[in-house]
Amino acid sequence: MTLQEKEQEIIDEFAIYDDWMDKYEYIIELGKELPLIDEGLKTDNRLIEGCQSRVWLHTDFDGENMQFSADSDAIITKGIIALLIRVFNNESPKNIASSSLRFIDEIGLHEHLSPTRSNGLASMIRTMKMEALKKV
Amino acid sequence: MNETIVKLDVEKIRSQFPILHQEVYGKPLIYFDNGATAQKPKSVIDAISKYYTKDNANIHRGVHHLSQIATEQYEDARKIIQKAINAPTSEQVLFTKGTTDGINLVAFSFGQMLKAGDEIIISEMEHHSNIVPWQMLCERQGCILKVIPINEKGELKMDVFESYLSDKTKLVAVTHISNTLGTINPVQEIIEKAHALGAKVLIDGAQSIQHTKVDVQELDCDFFAFSGHKVFGPTGVGILYGKKDILDAMPPYQGGGDMIAKVTFAKTTYNELPYKFEAGTPNIAGGICLGTAFEYLNGLDMDAIHDHEQELLAYAESELKKIDGVRLIGTAENKTSVVSFVVEGTHPFDVGTLLDKQGIAVRTGHHCTQPLMDIFKIPGTIRASFAFYNSKEEIDVFIKALQRSVNMLL
Ligand SMILES: Cc1ncc(COP(=O)(O)O)c(C=O)c1O
Numbered sequence: 001m002t003l004q005e006k007e008q009e010i011i012d013e014f015a016i017y018d019d020w021m022d023k024y025e026y027i028i029e030l031g032k033e034l035p036l037i038d039e040g041l042k043t044d045n046r047l048i049e050g051c052q053s054r055v056w057l058h059t060d061f062d063g064e065n066m067q068f069s070a071d072s073d074a075i076i077t078k079g080i081i082a083l084l085i086r087v088f089n090n091e092s093p094k095n096i097a098s099s100s101l102r103f104i105d106e107i108g109l110h111e112h113l114s115p116t117r118s119n120g121l122a123s124m125i126r127t128m129k130m131e132a133l134k135k136v
Numbered sequence: 137m138n139e140t141i142v143k144l145d146v147e148k149i150r151s152q153f154p155i156l157h158q159e160v161y162g163k164p165l166i167y168f169d170n171g172a173t174a175q176k177p178k179s180v181i182d183a184i185s186k187y188y189t190k191d192n193a194n195i196h197r198g199v200h201h202l203s204q205i206a207t208e209q210y211e212d213a214r215k216i217i218q219k220a221i222n223a224p225t226s227e228q229v230l231f232t233k234g235t236t237d238g239i240n241l242v243a244f245s246f247g248q249m250l251k252a253g254d255e256i257i258i259s260e261m262e263h264h265s266n267i268v269p270w271q272m273l274c275e276r277q278g279c280i281l282k283v284i285p286i287n288e289k290g291e292l293k294m295d296v297f298e299s300y301l302s303d304k305t306k307l308v309a310v311t312h313i314s315n316t317l318g319t320i321n322p323v324q325e326i327i328e329k330a331h332a333l334g335a336k337v338l339i340d341g342a343q344s345i346q347h348t349k350v351d352v353q354e355l356d357c358d359f360f361a362f363s364g365h366k367v368f369g370p371t372g373v374g375i376l377y378g379k380k381d382i383l384d385a386m387p388p389y390q391g392g393g394d395m396i397a398k399v400t401f402a403k404t405t406y407n408e409l410p411y412k413f414e415a416g417t418p419n420i421a422g423g424i425c426l427g428t429a430f431e432y433l434n435g436l437d438m439d440a441i442h443d444h445e446q447e448l449l450a451y452a453e454s455e456l457k458k459i460d461g462v463r464l465i466g467t468a469e470n471k472t473s474v475v476s477f478v479v480e481g482t483h484p485f486d487v488g489t490l491l492d493k494q495g496i497a498v499r500t501g502h503h504c505t506q507p508l509m510d511i512f513k514i515p516g517t518i519r520a521s522f523a524f525y526n527s528k529e530e531i532d533v534f535i536k537a538l539q540r541s542v543n544m545l546l
Contacts, residue, residue: 020161020162020493021490021493021494021540021544024489024490024493024544025544028486028544028545052484052485052500052501052516053483053485053515054515073483073515074483074485074486075482075483075486075545076485076486076489076490077485077486
């Protein structure tokens with residue numbers, strides 16, 4: 001599945017919810033489900049300090065594709081991270097660096113990426129893309 | 137008991153605030169973020185529109201008709217505000233950009249009269265804007281900052297305050313009401329005790345101006361700073377009240393137009409109060425319409441408002457306590473209509489996001505009081521702050537929505 005196809009899959013999954021609370025119910029489930037990161041990797045050098053919530057991000061590269069693992073102290077942030085990781089994992093640095101992440105807008109989560117929201121997500125995506133750029 | 141207690145007509149008041157009558161995410165808006173900023177009555181909104189439609193001109197400078205009208209309205213507003221806070225004269229009522237600006241003015245200008253080793257006392261519950269300007273002053277002048285601690289209820293430890301006071305104390309800068317905890321501080325007592333040792337007192341009135349009748353002469357404070365936007369007026373304008381002898385002795389803050397008497401390259405002399413501290417074209421519409429906001433408040437019964445807000449506070453606290461895991465942050469005996477809380481096992485940001493999607497505007501985070509969060513060892517709180525246009529019915533909806541959010545998160 002291409003990165004774009006993965007995005008489309010998420011958009012389709014969210015299309016069935018017309019109520020905001022149902023949408024968030026699903027995001028929270030995603031946040032609860034995934035053990036996203038090895039506890040030992042939650043170190044300060046992997047911490048992205050948001051004003052409201054905090055995010056830990058760890059990056060791996062096998063010479064071809066990238067792997068991310070991450071966590072947050074806020075569960076909604078964590079659920080959105082789960083979506084990002086689903087889209088970015090096993091993708092080439094080039095694909096990641098050039099991705100527009102249109103699914104975020106499409107499923108109505110744009111507000112979570114505004115820098116003023118200060119939940120660490122905007123910085124996290126910036127960091128993910130920068131890590132990818134270094135490998136291009 | 138007083139039998140002539142007048143109940144506040146909340147429905148009538150609500151009808152005067154257009155913004156309250158809308159839906160967000162398909163749900164009726166419930167605005168519980170009045171600690172951050174208050175909504176504006178129609179009279180204020182109309183006054184802003186009228187000013188730009190009919191009266192706009194620069195003030196204090198023009199011979200023409202509009203300039204005179206704008207100047208008159210601006211100076212009238214100053215007098216309305218003077219009366220509202222009972223300042224002795226209108227020249228002691230300085231227009232600023234807001235609380236932060238007023239505090240910075242004092243920190244810079246009064247601060248220039250301080251020397252190394254002089255002490256300034258603040259408290260642990262201060263907003264960043266009543267912390268950082270003093271830290272900057274201490275760095276500039278070598279002054280020493282002392283911080284009054286709080287107890288677990290969120291009240292100032294007055295015995296420690298008294299132990300800090302000495303003839304080295306030059307200024308005590310404390311908040312009248314904590315924006316995070318709702319604590320109403322015993323400012324009268326603080327002022328008396330500070331004065332007994334010759335220290336001046338600045339009161340951060342950002343929160344109190346919305347909830348209480350402020351009388352600067354009765355308080356006998358040396359400075360009182362507040363923001364227009366928290367008292368149902370426009371953003372970008374505020375007031376700094378100061379005692380005349382102190383303001384006269386203080387050097388100007390910013391240089392520019394309006395604040396000068398005569399400018400030559402050899403020597404410039406400064407204008408009189410209040411203009412000495414009002415450099416440049418001010419927020420004219422803001423100042424005029426802040427006057428309108430106080431006129432609006434003059435038409436309301438402050439005692440009835442007080443009773444109504446206290447009723448909302450008591451009701452919200454008792455309903456919140458029924459929810460498992462809720463811990464109130466700030467349980468002072470003397471509190472205004474603010475409830476800050478955390479829910480065990482949840483993050484304030486998650487709760488705030490889910491409340492938002494149910495139409496409820498609360499604030500989450502550290503509320504610009506990071507040191508206070510460290511003291512309570514929490515990352516932040518969820519804060520609901522009520523104004524007189526809020527109702528018990530809204531609190532019922534809020535409590536239901538909160539319970540639903542917590543169920544989803546746990
Ligand atoms: C207690 C207190 N002090 C100062 C301020 C700063 O006010 P402003 O941002 O309007 O200057 C606030 C605003 O949140 C406050 O609540």
